[in-house]
Amino acid sequence: MPSTTSSVDSGKPLQSASAIVAGTESGQHLLKIAGYSRTKDVVPTGSDIKSRSFRVGGHSWNIRYYPNGMNSAWSGYISIYLQLDHNVPKGVRAQYTFDLLNHEGKPVPQYTLSSGEVKIFRDHGWGSHGFIKRDELEKSGHVKDDCFTIRCQLTVMKEIQTKDMDVDSATPLPHPPMPAVVVVPPPDLHHHLGSLLKTGEAADVTFEVEGKTFRAHRCVLAARSPVLLAELSSLQATAVVVMRIEDMEAQDFEAFLHYVYTDTLPEMKKGNDAAAMLPDLVAAANRYKMERLRLVCEDKLCELVNARTAAAMLTFAGEHHCNGLKEACLQFLEDPGNLKEVLKANGLEQLSPSVLKDLIAKLVAGLQPSNA
Template sequence: MATAASTTGGGGGLSRSASAIVAVTESGQHLLRIDGYSHTMDVPTGSDIKSPPFRVGGHSWRICYYPNGLSSAWTEYISLFLQLGGDAPQGVWTRHTFSLLGREGKPVPYFTNSGKKIFTDWGTSAFIRRSELERSEHLRDDSFTIRCDVTVVREIQTKTVDVGAAPAVVPPPDLHRHLGGLLATGEAADVAFEVDGKTFMAHRCVLMARSPALRAQLFGLSEESADAGGGSTIAVRIEDMEAQDFEALLRYMYTDSLPEMGEQGEAAAMLPDLVAAANRYGMERLRLLCEDKLRELVDARTVAAILAFAGEHHCHGLKEACLRFLSDPENLREAVKTNGLEHLSKSCPSVLVDLIAKLAAE
């Protein structure tokens, strides 16, 4: 944040000045591992276990772990609070996040809680339902880990800014826009894809950089074309894919983004095809992006079909989301009414076995 002033002298000259207000911050992380989770259940509701103190931003902090909830209203949950040391002044500005860490030591998106405030104590009464934690893969050997990220505003400074030269304004990245324009115009394209009766022009160098499967395929075709004395454009026929799905795949390769999907039915129809295409062409980020969007479509009407698809295409995160949805008895009753589970038992019985095991573990 900056302020500026100017004055005009008697001779008509312009005097310019500028200043800046700068918030100086410090960030830190603290890992709290809960070993012997089942034994912490002996701690009564409303009582906490405090972590050793740790320092961030010149202040002392502790994590307060309530294994049976902050109060009687939250007995099914683990509650977490971040406590500021008693010797700290009032009015400490902070941002803070609690995250459950997964098997690879990365935060689990479903179990991450953030906030910001002028600090005394802050936390969440419903960080995670104990039954969900106990059914998940994140509780291993009766142990799990919580990460607390803290950013503290240490001070706010003001300083004079040199206005001798106007600062350069750097525009946002626009590589995706330029590559998208190259795809749209087909300029200098050197590969033609025939898909479902339509032709799509593209650029070998882009596709080979984005997909290991296409790299191998196009490299081999380039050598064959050169040996045969063919032209500079390679023709490739794509089977078992609709034109609109291949067009969306190409768009992602050039722009790293998916097309807008206005209607839920449109997304439900295209996203599974894009997951299959991502597996086919070795594009992991695209697969995970589509999986994440498919999670948003899980409801009592769709869960059986999505669960069967997740099992068939090895979408472990999507499968876990469906199983978690069905672990709620009310959701399960609604799903049974749609006869989706009957179809699931015939088309993908192994997934149904996983669901029964998950319900039995409750």
């Protein structure tokens, strides 16, 4: 921003200046795994242990540690992920590094994972399915007294601000630090809206699904989905609007409404329940044009890719334009052992010609010699 000048009686111009500051804040968190063998024996594949919360860049974070891998495709590995503790609709831009530390507290170079700038959400963290292979870790000598430590270094890209500057020094004017006398809790709007859905207080829309009724609020529905906005606007304004949903199961629609009000999915049991519900929620997200819901479900479906589901997931991904899920399935099938298991189950017979073409292209690309 240019400085301003004006004449005064003394003849000396008035000047002012400001600076646009794109700041960052860095911090680190040490996660010590004490009793590694027990975590490996007790926590099943696909389940995690969450670290204590820590704050960097004005946000609260946690680390999710999967001692037996995030899903069956990575059951021989330790998976590690960084997530927000609270909901930030637009996400938080950050860079992170995960290091395995040796006994002297120094990073082990071959077990270091660094990211570029990424956008992190509460329901969509970043990290690695295959941070370290368990048998390699156990043979490495870095586990001592059944303990080892992972360090997370985090840099948060803070909101860009404009500050006043001292014209003579051309540096931002100092602001004396204020003592932290107020602790602001995480946002809780989703709790209030979830309670509103649960009680049905002041509801003015009733959905009928498979003989069950669900009470909701026009203003919330219209704010969340452009399709629902159009459908509700076309209906005559009455005390209570009744809408019948013919192409969803009641439990799926209940989960859909939960997301509409809280921006999160309800708790699901891992395995069959999630595998059955998530594809239906993807279809609902496409129907009601709720892109984030589709991506949340797609991310969770990626965790369920295994020899039994890979072929069906690949077909589903093609039909519903889930490019991330498609890539996860193709990566899974690149492994000869995984492909053999799928072929043994005749899983590839259900694939369409276009999906088979993509799979063959992926496998052929993997056979090309490296230029390195």
